[in-house]
Amino acid sequence: MKIEHLAEMVGGSLACDGPKAWSETSQPGFIQVPPGSNRTLFARRRADGVCLNATRGPRRGRRGASRGGNRPRRHGGGKAGNFDVVIDMEPKPAIQRQVEYYFCEENLRTDDFLQRNLDGDGFCSINIISTFARIRIFTAKLKDAGDPRPSEELIADAIRESPYLEVGRDSGHLQVRRVLKYSLKDISGGVPVTVKPSRASSSTKEERGAPCKYHFAGYCDRGSRCPNTHNMDYCDAIERQWMNPIGSGSASKTGPLVDKLKKICSQLGLSSPSLSYASKMVRSKLDAAQARTVGERQAFDYFVVIDIEGQHEIIEFPAIVFSTKGLREVGRFHRWVKPVNLWRGKSLNPRSDSVPFSQVLKEFEAYLRELGLVGRNSNENRFAMVCCGNWDVKTQIPKQCKLNGVSVPRYMRQWINIKDVFNEVYVSKTKATGMKAMLRRSGLVGTDGAVEGVHHLGMHDTENITRILLRLLEQNVQIGITGKL
Numbered sequence: 001m002k003i004e005h006l007a008e009m010v011g012g013s014l015a016c017d018g019p020k021a022w023s024e025t026s027q028p029g030f031i032q033v034p035p036g037s038n039r040t041l042f043a044r045r046r047a048d049g050v051c052l053n054a055t056r057g058p059r060r061g062r063r064g065a066s067r068g069g070n071r072p073r074r075h076g077g078g079k080a081g082n083f084d085v086v087i088d089m090e091p092k093p094a095i096q097r098q099v100e101y102y103f104c105e106e107n108l109r110t111d112d113f114l115q116r117n118l119d120g121d122g123f124c125s126i127n128i129i130s131t132f133a134r135i136r137i138f139t140a141k142l143k144d145a146g147d148p149r150p151s152e153e154l155i156a157d158a159i160r161e162s163p164y165l166e167v168g169r170d171s172g173h174l175q176v177r178r179v180l181k182y183s184l185k186d187i188s189g190g191v192p193v194t195v196k197p198s199r200a201s202s203s204t205k206e207e208r209g210a211p212c213k214y215h216f217a218g219y220c221d222r223g224s225r226c227p228n229t230h231n232m233d234y235c236d237a238i239e240r241q242w243m244n245p246i247g248s249g250s251a252s253k254t255g256p257l258v259d260k261l262k263k264i265c266s267q268l269g270l271s272s273p274s275l276s277y278a279s280k281m282v283r284s285k286l287d288a289a290q291a292r293t294v295g296e297r298q299a300f301d302y303f304v305v306i307d308i309e310g311q312h313e314i315i316e317f318p319a320i321v322f323s324t325k326g327l328r329e330v331g332r333f334h335r336w337v338k339p340v341n342l343w344r345g346k347s348l349n350p351r352s353d354s355v356p357f358s359q360v361l362k363e364f365e366a367y368l369r370e371l372g373l374v375g376r377n378s379n380e381n382r383f384a385m386v387c388c389g390n391w392d393v394k395t396q397i398p399k400q401c402k403l404n405g406v407s408v409p410r411y412m413r414q415w416i417n418i419k420d421v422f423n424e425v426y427v428s429k430t431k432a433t434g435m436k437a438m439l440r441r442s443g444l445v446g447t448d449g450a451v452e453g454v455h456h457l458g459m460h461d462t463e464n465i466t467r468i469l470l471r472l473l474e475q476n477v478q479i480g481i482t483g484k485l
């Protein structure tokens with residue numbers, strides 16, 4: 001959904017032109033619609049870019065405090081304020097928009113009724129959707145206009161073109177789910193705590209006690225000899241904390257999960273949980289005016305930082321989208337990846353939610369589309385991929401694409417190797433050859449010289465690379481493409 005559509009949906013128009021405008025109100029993530037008016041409608045874009053939503057205003061205080069536990073949630077937005085605006089729309093696009101809204105993370109998170117009606121693959125019967133009040137208004141309009149088909153088919157027809165939704169069929173019945181993987185852990189909310197693993201001396205091995213990325217992706221051949229933690233709740237918590245960085249506004253949703261994790265940590269004999277460990281939102285200390293000056297020097301509006309893991313085949317794909325205009329991170333994307341051949345014949349960890357690389361690319365593209373970085377009406381020259389070294393984009397992604405039988409996405413055919421940029425700026429007798437050296441030279445380590453996060457856990461490395469990138473931007477370094485396929 002485009003931001004303009006969102007504004008239109010709540011009865012306003014916007015004088016802004018992209019994701020950058022979203023962060024520019026006193027309440028992070030919200031803009032008032034229409035800007036400057038005295039109405040209280042707000043539109044919101046989540047930091048992770050997964051969904052758009054229209055609401056009467058940012059939620060305050062404890063969510064759901066006034067809502068009964070088992071009472072089904074009323075569908076159709078429930079707010080009379082924007083209801084009238086929407087029913088004036090053409091029925092087909094209105095149905096698409098409405099169903100997109102039902103399946104956006106913001107809604108799914110709190111929509112008990114819809115949650116209960118999703119099957120294991122995230123599908124909901126379109127028959128159920130057809131009973132929702134607002135959907136009924138639009139299907140009735142289509143029927144009044146002479147379309148004889150049943151409601152189910154009218155809805156399927158309207159949402160088929162949606163980049164966010166997927167229509168399926170189960171024993172003759174039409175069903176719908178979102179393209180972006182939806183799992184209960186996405187909606188459980190809450191920022192988990194994590195622990196500081198004791199540091200290993202080697203810089204090439206994962207730290208002791210760190211979550212085992214292989215186990216998390218599906219299979220670890222070290223089994224019980226593995227020095228890393230195979231506890232899934234713990235692994236899960238690390239991922240969730242990274243996806244909901246401190247400072248992104250989600251830090252208040254701690255609660256039961258924190259207690260649960262403290263328990264896990266004490267059972268595992270790991271040091272006490274620390275919320276300050278990794279997963280800080282990547283944001284510049286420069287003021288808005290300074291940031292603008294910096295942004296104006298850059299050829300790209302956004303950088304998409306990635307740091308994939310897996311020697312033979314890719315097992316982890318993390319990304320952080322960073323705005324050069326706002327000098328702050330815009331969102332995060334993370335998937336565990338199921339290799340094609342590597343673990344053939346092994347019995348995989350049943351709790352792993354890894355997906356094939358072809359699926360990861362699809363979901364990643366859908367994510368970039370939501371941010372307005374790819375797709376129709378977007379200028380794909382606005383962003384560039386950034387990585388630490390040439391290996392990720394030059395070697396491993398084409399190799400994995402070939403294995404999965406998919407072509408390399410256009411925007412992954414060129415990249416910025418941050419090491420090249422860094423070594424041009426920090427001229428020294430010895431080049432910085434790794435991430436840790438760059439972090440040290442740019443002063444991005446703790447007082448004890450330690451690097452934040454778990455080295456070689458892709459999602460943590462991505463965050464650290466983004467910090468180095470930010471440091472370069474703050475120093476007004478012009479960052480351009482360093483390699484092409």
Ligand SMILES: [Zn+2]
Nearest residue numbers: 212215220226
């Ligand atoms: Zn392991």
